[in-house]
Amino acid sequence: MATTIDSPRAPRIRRRGINWEKWGWIYMRVSGVVLVVLIFGHLFVNLMIGDGVKALDFAFVGGKLSDPFWQWWDTLLLWLALIHGSNGMRTIINDYTHNRMVNLTLKGALGLSTVVLLVLGTLVIFTFDPCPVGAPTDLLPSICGDL
Amino acid sequence: MPEKTAGNRASTLEPQTKLKAPAGTLYRGREGMWSWVVHRITGVAIFFFLLVHILDTALVRVSPEAYNAVIGTYKNPIMGIGEVALVAAIGLHALNGLRIILIDFWSWGTKHQRVLFWAVVILWLILMIGFTPRHLMNVFGE
Numbered sequence: 268m269a270t271t272i273d274s275p276r277a278p279r280i281r282r283r284g285i286n287w288e289k290w291g292w293i294y295m296r297v298s299g300v301v302l303v304v305l306i307f308g309h310l311f312v313n314l315m316i317g318d319g320v321k322a323l324d325f326a327f328v329g330g331k332l333s334d335p336f337w338q339w340w341d342t343l344l345l346w347l348a349l350i351h352g353s354n355g356m357r358t359i360i361n362d363y364t365h366n367r368m369v370n371l372t373l374k375g376a377l378g379l380s381t382v383v384l385l386v387l388g389t390l391v392i393f394t395f396d397p398c399p400v401g402a403p404t405d406l407l408p409s410i411c412g413d414l
Numbered sequence: 415m416p417e418k419t420a421g422n423r424a425s426t427l428e429p430q431t432k433l434k435a436p437a438g439t440l441y442r443g444r445e446g447m448w449s450w451v452v453h454r455i456t457g458v459a460i461f462f463f464l465l466v467h468i469l470d471t472a473l474v475r476v477s478p479e480a481y482n483a484v485i486g487t488y489k490n491p492i493m494g495i496g497e498v499a500l501v502a503a504i505g506l507h508a509l510n511g512l513r514i515i516l517i518d519f520w521s522w523g524t525k526h527q528r529v530l531f532w533a534v535v536i537l538w539l540i541l542m543i544g545f546t547p548r549h550l551m552n553v554f555g556e
Contacts, residue, residue: 296518299511306504315545319552320497323485325478332474345468352461359454384468395475406478 270361291354298347305344329397330408338392345388353381445531453510456503463500494553498546505541509534 312331314320331337356377364370398411441447473481487493513530516523523530 296515299508299515303508303512306508310501310504314497314501314549314552319549320489320494321552323488325474325481325485328471328474328481329478348464349468352457352464355457356461359458380465384465387472388468391472391475399477402478406482 295351295354298351302344302347302351305340305347308340309344325406326408329395330410332392332395333397333408333410342389342392345392346385349381349385349388353377445528449510449513449531449534452506453514456507459503460500460507489553491553494550497553498542498549501545501549502538502542505538506534509537509541 313323332341357374360370360373360377364373397408399407404411470481470484473484488497510531513523513527513534516530517527518524
């Protein structure tokens, strides 16, 4: 629905129940501060240290994701960033689509893709095998050699 | 009497009707508006990158070969320049987001939002001066 903005001096009507827009507003700020740390840490480790982007491959990611520290770093990053981004897109959809059906369709697609990617991403982080059986050993992280 | 009233009304309206464009405001066309525009555009761009990035990382669950084939495309020169644009967008969105928080929760920030805008620009330039040469050396170097 298109949001209607009351005039600044309109009397405030208190509605019953949870004020979801307020908590969304707070979420953007709290997650934003945490994301600054998580994303700049992510970019620094992946793009600045060592050979940067040239060093990124299965062995690099496998090595990182076999460490619980990076598993939880990436999980937190996934959830905070995708929900932050989704809520921002919801604001933009509400700002620019005034047709009720278009508005609801876009928000439905947004919500669906967000849920699918959250589930997919979380499953990948916690179920993937850094040393898959039968894979060429030169593509695997160094920890696989010790097994 | 009616004529006099009409005359008065005309004279008070006259200065306003002469203005062709809206007078400068605190917001329109100034730092406040442009930081809002930049925040929106960078936000949408980062959102769509995030969708792609979750999917490409999910390939670690498929096979080492599949992941390496896709991540390899991130290392060509065009994508390397795209990564500079990505970091530029993230840097602007992050720093301006912190500016928004300072404006929301701190009265000094509200009053000096324009100073904070230029602080964002300067910090962003420092960030990009630190990142860009290092990254381009990785992309174009051997």
